[in-house]
Structure formats: C-alpha cells, structure tokens
Amino acid sequence: MIEIKNVSRTYSDGQHTEALRDVSLEIRRGEFLSLTGPSGCGKTSLLRLIAGLDSPQDGELLMEGRAIDSPCHERGYVFQQAALFPWKTVEENIAFGLRARRVYREKKRLVGEYLSLVGLDGFSKSYPHELSGGMVQRAAIARALINGPKVLLLDEPLGALDAFTRIELQNVIREIWRKTATTVVLVTHDVDEAIYLSDRIAVMTPRPGRISEILTVNLPAGRDRDSEDFIGLRRTMLRKLTINN
Amino acid sequence: MDRNKKYWKPKSNLWFFLAVTALAAALATDVLVPNVQETDTLYYQAVLAASIAVLLILFGIPVFSSGLGGRLYHYSQFIAAAGLFLTFLDLLTTKSNILKLPFFPGPARIVEVLFTERGMLLVCTAHSLRLFFAGLAGGVVLGIVTGVLTGWNRQWNYWLFPVIKVAGVIPPVAWIPLALVVFPSSFYAGIFLLTVASWFTIAFMVSTGIASTPKEYFEASRTLGADERYLLFHVAIPNAAPNIFTGIVTSAGMCFMMLVITEMIGAKAGLGWYINWAKAWASYDKVYASIVIMGVAFCIILAVINVFRSYFLRWQRGIVQ
Numbered sequence: 001m002i003e004i005k006n007v008s009r010t011y012s013d014g015q016h017t018e019a020l021r022d023v024s025l026e027i028r029r030g031e032f033l034s035l036t037g038p039s040g041c042g043k044t045s046l047l048r049l050i051a052g053l054d055s056p057q058d059g060e061l062l063m064e065g066r067a068i069d070s071p072c073h074e075r076g077y078v079f080q081q082a083a084l085f086p087w088k089t090v091e092e093n094i095a096f097g098l099r100a101r102r103v104y105r106e107k108k109r110l111v112g113e114y115l116s117l118v119g120l121d122g123f124s125k126s127y128p129h130e131l132s133g134g135m136v137q138r139a140a141i142a143r144a145l146i147n148g149p150k151v152l153l154l155d156e157p158l159g160a161l162d163a164f165t166r167i168e169l170q171n172v173i174r175e176i177w178r179k180t181a182t183t184v185v186l187v188t189h190d191v192d193e194a195i196y197l198s199d200r201i202a203v204m205t206p207r208p209g210r211i212s213e214i215l216t217v218n219l220p221a222g223r224d225r226d227s228e229d230f231i232g233l234r235r236t237m238l239r240k241l242t243i244n245n
Numbered sequence: 246m247d248r249n250k251k252y253w254k255p256k257s258n259l260w261f262f263l264a265v266t267a268l269a270a271a272l273a274t275d276v277l278v279p280n281v282q283e284t285d286t287l288y289y290q291a292v293l294a295a296s297i298a299v300l301l302i303l304f305g306i307p308v309f310s311s312g313l314g315g316r317l318y319h320y321s322q323f324i325a326a327a328g329l330f331l332t333f334l335d336l337l338t339t340k341s342n343i344l345k346l347p348f349f350p351g352p353a354r355i356v357e358v359l360f361t362e363r364g365m366l367l368v369c370t371a372h373s374l375r376l377f378f379a380g381l382a383g384g385v386v387l388g389i390v391t392g393v394l395t396g397w398n399r400q401w402n403y404w405l406f407p408v409i410k411v412a413g414v415i416p417p418v419a420w421i422p423l424a425l426v427v428f429p430s431s432f433y434a435g436i437f438l439l440t441v442a443s444w445f446t447i448a449f450m451v452s453t454g455i456a457s458t459p460k461e462y463f464e465a466s467r468t469l470g471a472d473e474r475y476l477l478f479h480v481a482i483p484n485a486a487p488n489i490f491t492g493i494v495t496s497a498g499m500c501f502m503m504l505v506i507t508e509m510i511g512a513k514a515g516l517g518w519y520i521n522w523a524k525a526w527a528s529y530d531k532v533y534a535s536i537v538i539m540g541v542a543f544c545i546i547l548a549v550i551n552v553f554r555s556y557f558l559r560w561q562r563g564i565v566q
C-alpha cells in the first residue's frame with residue numbers, strides 16, 4: 001500500500017545531520033507495523049516523510065502507486081507531543097478534520113462515536129489543559145481517526161505515559177485497529193509494546209537510520225505478555241537492538 | 246486555606262466594619278465641622294451616606310458568604326483607606342482652607358459640581374466616548390487586518406512590517422499638525438489621531454502572535470485536511486487571540502490619552518475641551534470633576550474590553566492566572 005524506495009534525508013540547516021540513508025520498506029494494507037530503533041535514529045523523520053510533512057533528498061515514497069508529496073487526511077498523524085489546539089474543546093479538536101474538509105453531515109454523531117471509541121465520554125467540553133497526559137493522547141488519536149484515514153501514523157503516542165496508562169492505551173489502539181481495519185504504523189521505543197501490537201516490526205540502525213531487520217510476529221490475536229513465545233521474541237529483539245548499537 | 250486567587254484578602258468582619266467606620270468618619274467630619282470654603286456639602290454627604298448604606302445592605306444579603314462576599318471583604322481595606330483619605334482631605338480643604346482655593350477645592354465641592362454641572366458633563370462625556378470608540382474601532386480594524394497580513398504573508402510582511410515598526414515608535418502626538426491641516430473638522434482629525442495611536446501597537450501584537458504559531462499546529466492541521474485559508478482562520482488567528490487582546494488593551498490606554506490631548510487642542514466639545522475651558526475660568530473644581538469622570542469612564546471601558554476578552558479567551562482559564 002505504501003512503498004518507500006531508497007529514501008535518504010539529510011538535514012542541513014545549522015549542522016549537517018544525515019538522518020536517513022537509503023531506506024526501503026513496504027507497508028502492506030491493513031497491517032500493524034512497528035518502527036523501532038535507538039533514539040535519534042530517524043524514526044520521526046521517516047514517519048514525517050510518509051505523512052508528506054517533509055520530502056526526501058533521494059528516493060521516492062508512493063501510496064497506492066501515487067507519489068506522496070504533501071500531507072493528506074488519508075494519512076492520519078499523531079504527534080510525539082499530541083499538538084491538540086489549546087483553544088478548542090476536546091469535541092472541537094476531534095471535529096477539526098471534518099470541519100476543515102467541510103464535511104458537516106453526521107458530524108455530531110461521528111464525534112460522539114470517536115469520543116467513546118477512545119474512552120473520552122464525558123470530556124467533550126473540556127479543554128486540553130484540563131486533561132491528563134493519557135487523555136490528551138486519546139483525543140489526538142480520535143482527532144486523526146475521524147477522517148477515516150487509510151493509514152494511521154503514530155509517533156510514540158504513549159512515550160510519555162506511565163506503565164498503567166500505557167498498557168490501557170495499547171489495548172485501545174489494538175481495538176481501534178481491529179474495528180477500523182486501517183493500516184497502522186507505530187513508532188515505539190518499547191519492545192513489549194511492539195511485540196504486543198504488531199504484525200511486523202521494522203528495526204532501525206543508529207544514525208544514519210536504515211532498516212536493519214524486519215521481524216514478523218507470529219503470535220495469536222489475544223497476546224499474552226507472559227507466554228513462552230512472547231518472551232522468546234522479546235529476547236531475540238533485545239539482542240538485535242544491542243548488537244546494532 | 247483560601248484558594249481564591251483573585252479575592253485573597255482576609256474574610257474578616259473587623260476590616261469590613263473598619264471600612265464602614267471610616268466612611269462614617271468622613272461623613273461625620275463633614276457634618277460636624279463647620280465649612281471655611283464655601284460649598285454646598287449636601288451632595289457629598291448624600292454620596293457618603295449612600296455608600297455606607299450600600300455596604301451595609303450587601304453585608305446583610307444572606308448569600309454574602311459566596312462570590313459577592315469575597316469581593317466585599319477583599320475591598321474592605323481599600324475602602325477603609327479611602328474613607329480616611331477623604332476625611333483628611335475634607336479637613337485640609339473645605340474645613341480649613343489650608344490647601345487654598347481655587348486650586349484645591351474639597352471633595353464636597355467636586356461632588357457638588359458633578360451634580361450641578363451634570364448636563365454639561367454628560368454631553369461632554371458622550372462626545373468623548375463617541376470619538377474614543379470611533380478612533381479605537383478604526384485602530385482595531387486596521388491593526389488586525391494589517392497585523393494578520395504581515396504575520397501571515399511574507400510579501401505583505403516585507404513591505405508593511407518595517408512601516409508598522411517605525412510608525413509604532415513615533416509618538417502619535419507628532420501627527421497633530423498634519424491632522425489639523427488635512428481633516429475638515431476636529432472630529433475627523435481626532436478619529437485619525439486616535440486610530441494612529443492604536444493601529445500600530447495592535448498590528449505589531451497581532452503580527453507577532455500569528456508568526457509565533459507553533460509549527461506543530463500547522464502540521465497537525467495539514468494532516469487533518471485543512472487548506473491554507475482554514476489554517477489562517479482556525480489556527481493562526483486563534484493562536485494570536487491573546488496577543489490581539491493585549492494589543493487592544495494597551496492601545497486603549499494610548500487612545501484615551503490621545504483623546505484628551507486632541508480635545509484640549511482642537512475640539513469644541515468633550516471632556517478635554519471642558520478641562521481647558523474650566524481652567525480658563527480658574528474653575529479647578531470642574532477640572533477635577535472631569536478628571537474623576539475620565540477615571541471612572543476609562544475603568545468602565547477596560548471592564549467592557551475585559552468582558553469580551555474573558556469570553557474569547559475562556560480556554561485560557563487555568564493556563565494563565
């Protein structure tokens with residue numbers, strides 16, 4: 001569905017940073033793909049390229065055969081820091097995509113639906129600063145989902161959360177993926193999170209980032225973090241990450 | 246533990262009764278001590294008595310302990326000080342002429358003028374307010390339009406922003422000679438000067454507010470399907486809203502100053518003109534009366550602006566104190 005072909009990205013404002021070198025990756029329709037690697041290896045850079053927020057110096061990115069050259073509501077994006085609009089209520093934040101595209105039909109129903117999908121019923125009239133970190137991320141996910149994107153790009157949405165909230169939200173994301181059948185690309189540092197959620201895990205090398213390995217997770221749908229297979233996979237992955245470093 | 250940040254003074258009945266006592270002292274002083282300056286003190290006494298009555302009634306209202314009460318307690322200390330100040334001022338002026346007429350009429354005399362000259366004062370206030378709002382409205386509209394253009398579009402920014410920056414540092418009084426020549430009447434000259442006094446400050450604030458919109462907001466909006474126009478009206482301008490209001494409040498002060506100045510030099514009406522006219526007759530009581538009106542009027546203007554501000558910036562409640 002999305003093809004990334006020999007993409008390179010070097011930042012040259014200020015100092016010269018080669019963030020991505022010759023990255024190739026294919027993202028399949030409907031899959032849950034995690035992107036992981038050490039800090040600063042270019043995960044955000046790659047996700048921004050996929051979103052169309054940035055363009056590569058070399059190589060090309062295609063979605064359904066067409067070049068990705070600008071952001072589009074078909075590729076939903078959730079930022080590392082949620083970037084909710086502080087002057088809008090949760091409800092208005094979530095409705096933003098619909099209003100921006102002038103889709104007013106069924107707005108109310110859709111907003112209500114996505115509010116409950118992420119478990120924010122009762123907070124529709126709150127402003128972002130009145131929410132906890134986890135709730136802010138829930139709202140940001142709902143805001144991206146309401147456009148019915150073909151791909152949902154998540155940049156460490158759970159990175160700043162405590163372990164409890166994290167696990168809770170992992171289940172929310174899993175449910176959403178199951179219900180909406182969108183393709184999901186999740187950037188994460190957390191090995192458990194990647195194994196728990198993904199069909200495939202792309203591991204990146206330290207800067208300049210490249211895809212060093214793609215692991216396929218062959219675990220059943222209801223994943224148990226304590227099962228033999230899970231623990232085995234975690235051990236393999238940790239070994240790969242440490243070898244790379 | 247008192248968590249009310251706005252009305253934080255102690256909720257003490259002692260202070261409240263001191264406030265009432267101070268006003269009563271001011272009243273008693275005026276009633277009991279014979280006048281030296283010639284004044285009809287009845288109006289002053291009536292105002293003091295009415296203030297005391299209002300305070301006592303508010304105190305008696307059963308819901309006293311809620312919002313209103315906090316405010317009343319909060320201002321008690323100030324009211325007490327004001328009562329004392331009036332008492333001494335009355336003694337120094339009306340009651341002794343230590344501070345001499347005509348330059349220092351007593352508070353009783355000023356209150357008297359406020360009542361006896363009310364027709365004239367009302368007309369002048371109306372004139373001033375009309376000019377003020379016309380001028381400020383011009384500044385706000387032009388300021389927001391040029392501010393948005395320069396903050397949003399680099400071509401506009403290139404051509405207009407330096408002009409705004411330079412024009413903003415020129416004191417608006419410098420335009421008076423030009424205004425008097427170019428405009429057919431002092432009223433239009435006044436509008437021009439007030440507009441100039443407010444325009445550039447607002448434009449500057451709006452422009453920086455728009456330009457300082459965090460990049461993530463734009464990026465998030467783009468991934469949600471927003472076009473350029475939508476970004477401007479639903480992201481950049483809301484982000485600049487706090488700045489817009491800061492600009493309006495700041496320039497309202499400059500406008501008010503400019504208002505009085507223009508009325509003092511060119512106009513045939515308004516509070517500024519009234520001050521000049523009264524001064525020519527050495528009626529300092531009238532000068533002070535119009536100063537009092539100006540103070541009260543400007544406070545009301547600021548309060549009105551604040552009502553709009555807290556409505557439009559209601560999302561900021563809890564972020565900024």
Ligand SMILES: Nc1ncnc2c1ncn2[C@@H]1O[C@H](COP(=O)(O)OP(=O)(O)OP(=O)(O)O)[C@@H](O)[C@H]1O
Pocket residue numbers: 011012013017018019038039040041042043044045046207
């Ligand atoms: N706009 C930019 N300008 C200059 N350098 C940048 C920019 N964005 C990223 N970089 C650099 O590119 C490299 C990769 O950054 P990126 O944000 O993609 O890493 P990351 O894998 O997402 O890291 P983290 O896990 O810490 O979020 C870093 O060295 C960073 O300093």
Ligand SMILES: [Mg+2]
Pocket residue numbers: 043044045080155
């Ligand atoms: Mg990152």
